Amino acid sequence: MSKFLFIIQGEGRGHLTQAISLAQLLRANDHEVVAGLVGIGKGRQLPSFFYDSFPADIHSFYSPHLIMGKRGISFSKTITHHLFRIPLYVKSLQAIHAHVQHYQPDVIVNFYDVLGGLYALTYRPAVPIVAVGHHYLFLRNDFIFPAQRSLDHWLLKINTRLTAVRAQKLLALSFYPTAIPTHHRIVTVPPLLRGAVKALTPTQEPFFLVYVTYAAMSKTVIEWHLQHPEVNLHCFWDQPDHRFDETLTFHKVDGAKFLEMMARCTALVTTAGFESVCEAMYLGKPALMVPAHYEQACNALDAQRAGAGIAAEEFDLSLLLDYLPNHVPAQDHFQEWCAQATPLFLAHLEEVVLERRVLEAISSE
Template sequence: MKKVLFLVQGEGRGHLTQAISMSQTLRDSGYQIVAALVGGAVERPIPAFFYDQIQAPVEAFSSPNLVFNTEGKVDFKKTIVHHLPNTIHFGKSLKQINQAVKRYKPDLIVNFYEILGGLYNWLYRPPVPMVCVGHQYLFFHSDFPTPKEGYIDHFLVNFNSRLTALGAKKMLALSFDALSDQPSKQVYVVSPLLRHDVHSLVISQKEYILIYLNHPALYGQILEWHLKHPEVALHCFWSKSDALPEEKIDETLTLHRLDGAKFLEKLAGCKALVTTAGFESVCEAMYLDKPVMVVPIHYEQACNAADTERVGAGVTAKRFDLSVLMDYLPQHQPVGENFRQWCREGKKQWLAHFESAV
């Protein structure tokens, strides 16, 4: 039985849910997940759903994370300034990763876009192959439609992606649809990683809009729109650390603490999804034939937003003005059938890439 160790970037829920899905696929194919090491800010705990579903020992370590301004937008300058004094902690994290690799003796390391994973692979040169997984690696693909504006941001995102994949055998690029592999760039296009729970959901369409916020500061925009349109029912999941499991603001606005199973249940029954252009959430919505409105808060998500519109999954907005979604809904055409077929083809692809790496 081959042993696999996961390194997971813990910012948001996307990479965490990808790791859960991958653990399920590998376990079904006879692999053992020996541990999942999750990087992130110390003050932001790993969500409970990850502990519940990964079915492997979980270790947290300090890792660089994005810093947001008061409007919920990423502030790259503040991000750099914030992390400069913490470099000594990141050095300790690299040692922690190395100790875990020695202790668990994996046959393969799968890195879900964790920057310290790439730096560890480059500095420590472990005798274990590393494969990197992430939608961001698709940005290296010559056919991917990146936004024309934001050249500096484009460079920074790709530079960060390179750091996560230092010394990796392959970069497995998650994509909404099939694009050709580009082996010369070590880029291999694969279908998205969806949790097994998604496949068994009963789809319905009720009248509420589902919202996912990866930063609490964005809630103000939701509340502003809600007060003007109280007739529209909203269920909002947010990542506030001290949030109640469920908080009913009024008759048509309910807040929920981040909960993977509950989120999927609400997604299966919603009219549409509103989110910050995170790849994983859009994929789940596409699979369930739910139109989306995406509001990118940094360049990486702007790329996701452009791709979301390219494949017909939904519409992009500059802020959480849900009127943009309401105007879009009558013209939306379902894309779920083609997307589900692409996902069904994925398991053999994934296993073939892992077997070749080991």
């Protein structure tokens, strides 16, 4: 049995659900997850589902993140927002080190947190580090990026490299297996899907499921709906439930309800967050992916190549209507890829543990 300590970037739900899934996988195979250290922004709180589902001690700390502007990542806002919080982040590094000293893990797994990388740089722990996240695909030489937006591209790659400082392996979550490694540290692995997703039995009912991420998008949805009232839409937003008319309903955000309706819908409209697209592919739901920022634009193009659906620059459900008759289902291949998650993650993580123990044995002689 080996002990694992997780450092998790807590912005959004993606890295949190990945950490829950990997913790459950490790525990089911006789390993121990001793703690989850979660980086959050000042004034933010961890969602209740993480407390309910993560099977180990949880400690939060303040951590920086990229700030989005109207046209993508804002370099100036990111710098000014975090500049005056440096003393706070120094305390966070000290707290991370104290937890590592206390729990004495065999491996640290970093789910894309910048301070996880800076901790490795400043404290240089003897414990090996493994980085997990779909962003590490962006460091492969053969990854195809969206055109233009060079500043966003540069900032995203810098941020990704910072999270992986001194990591022994970079486990890059991917929509599909890649045939040829392009870097000795980067290994392509399947997504870490929640058990709740795998337990669903998908059906197909005549409605589109839309995730409304910002207020202006709801106006766009209504405008399109008024021109196409025959299309049944169910939308999730951060406002109270609202039935606009017989074929347009807004639901307050509810993770369990959204997942249940995803299993029943005809297709999904999403901003191309990695987890949502993976869940749609697993359930066999075509997706219209309208990215809200550069990272999601990278996801959308990559997912389109994997057969998840269609990427678009603007919200236009007519594109989805035109696409659906030509959609080639990728569900079977994707589920086969996801089924390899347990043996691949165990192989890579146990290899890191074994290498450490061999080195310790040699040094003790």
